Amino acid sequence: MCKFKKWISAGISFLILFSGLIPLEMAHALTIKEEEELAEEFLKAVFENYEIIKDPVIEGYLDHVGQKLISAMPQQPITYKFYAVRQDAYNAFAGPGGNIFIFSGLFAVLENEDELAALLSHEIAHVSCRHISEMMEKSKKAGMATLAGVIAGILIGLGGAGTVGGALTVGSMATGQSMALAYSRENEMQADQIGRANLQKAGYSLGGLQSILKKIRATEWFGTEEYPTYLRTHPATEERILYLDNLLEKNPPPPTKKNYAFARAHTRITALYTDPDTALGLYKKQTLQNPEDAMAHYGYGLALNRQGNPKAAMDHLKIAIEKNPNDADMIIDLGIALFTAGEYEAALKQLERTPGSALGEEIARLYAGRAMMALGRHDQAADTFTAILKEDPDLVEGYFYLGEAEGKRNRFAGAHFNLGEYYLKTDDLRNARFHFTKAMEYEKDPARMETIRQRLKEMESRHRFFGGDDKAPGPEGDEITE
Template structure:
């Protein structure tokens, strides 16, 4: 038996004998109930917060999270990972394997080991079924309501819409203490999380580094106070405990063969810092970095991205060209260079650049999308439709392709497809009324029975959400 697993077995036995582990069969939700609760929790978050939709960022967080989750034995759920567009320092797990991390927390990190440490800790909370065990006694108020309360607690009510704040403030008053993690939960998640973090090839020093950064903000104003600290108690104790683990003989080899992809992490962090629409702060930040070190590809790529994001594609081109010449950012910079030429109206140049982007494991979505856009502008409609459909097949959540495919279908008189794809687009953007209009039209027009079932399910989900929203605002 590997030494990490021996250590985990000993720690779990000790926790059980100390009364930290409770038999799930006696107190936890059933797996089916937890799946339902997780879906309700996710819908709550999805309809109130924006996820980062950058294809590379989505694929990166999903691939890293699933690689970490795969080390845990006998998974009960399929894990899903998301980045929330929010500057507060926060990360949390929902029932049934939904794991979220905020952009603000990623921007505070300096290595993939820090991110891996945070994700593994949240996976451990799901693996130990901490929330489901606490919720069992509260089922009488309904899983959908509980999901909203739990989401409000872990996200912080500051991000909720007014009606949600009322619900969170009143209903959570009697539930927050019961649903929040205890110090015992945190210790168990650290015991198990650190063990499997090491087995995945990462040192827990990264987790300690990001916890120190989160802790350093605890004296800030309420607006800047990390939500993570209010839902994950005992940070000082956790730091001492993890340090003790890492200095023990059992963990002497932890992280010696690092599995980290620091080049990919550097791209992600740069994107999180640069992709702030309408915010000149990112331009100033990266301009200063380029002036300090003109040869730094990360700084120059960030400046190119920030300029592109702030509608200055012509200015972005010079920086992206330098990065695209030769650097770890090469395929990303080349794709963004093609985008920049597209936005200046140089469609043939854009198409030429985008078609020579080297294929990667998970960075083809934007390349295909802007290739399709350029092809459409050049009158190559069949090529553009083929590419849009390829994107949606591979990336059902990539909203720009859904919108463009719906638009092109409408222009060509295919109203069935037009309303269908636009309905999905607006549903994913949480624009319920517009989504209902398009999906009802698509339901009238389609002859495809499988598509009818898909539309009817989406309509039912939207109506259920609107009903719950009206109820919570009473």
């Protein structure tokens, strides 16, 4: 990534990581329109620097809990969106425009939906109270030397809080820091007050907020390298816990209810998006301790397939499905394991059982198309990938597999065009340019030729402005026999 893009990303990261260091004054905030425009650039930077988990079960579940909380609030002027970040860290944050993020490391230590709802409700409250927009408006007035010091600190100190970069960042903000922290504590207390009210209106227990804050606080003793970002960006944690302890001592919360949707999403995030060896050991131990625990078998099956042992995975996924025969997404996971094992006919049959209501229905169709490819049914596969992309043009992998299918059908214009689309959408301009140029050699349709010219022109502009990076080829290589 070129220096210019790094500086843009770092500037926005500054707003995320050090928002607690900017004084809150109630005089003015960004307008909703300004905040939404800024949110677009913010998301570009986040997506460029973090791996967002693209898992329909986890995405759907996060959105379900988030929307349940929002439905308990007065009508909101913005649309909230919820994301899981693949990183082993205790962190959650809200960005401009109602974009809420929780890290996989924090999600993995949650024990119930009450704890997840508590985290999301607090971040939603920061947005609805306009804390973020106010801080961003005030950040315009920060001295450039100070801002440059913070950005430089972030660029140098990506390794953790205890690095030289971390010291540089804190040092650059030393003047007035105590006043800034007083204001940020005020923000936290207000977000807690609003968040608690919304939690209860949505039917959640305040015990979830109490328990998750104590979990996060406990990691404080691990040392500076592992000191959770959440504590650095959400100060006054001890005061918040003490308040909750007193409140709940007088009004004990009801016992937490078991929630199947939480258990499934939590199992997926642990088995598929945390350390693979740790996840494998965890679920192996759970299945031995409790052979009747369907979710333990589900997690073990997912972890085994992730580790390249699909045949063993199938045994445990089948146990999970026997106990939960109506879980369509478990059926999809068994189909994926069959595909990974090379049992393409069985995989296709399994995946075609998927009901349209399944959260992972699109993934099932994608793997069904890949199974068709493996079975030599290239026309059927191409039709499947084309239909998927018509419904969801943002499914980047679909372009790669459609390109492969077109190549197998000797339709080289379509093959190169779709591979060009794939590489363009993954910011690999070198490979994108190669495939679009090759597509131009084969293409006869004037409209498609004009589209290719526009793509090449767009890439040239991006290359001049940002510079280019060479990246690795697609999911399984992109050889086209011509």
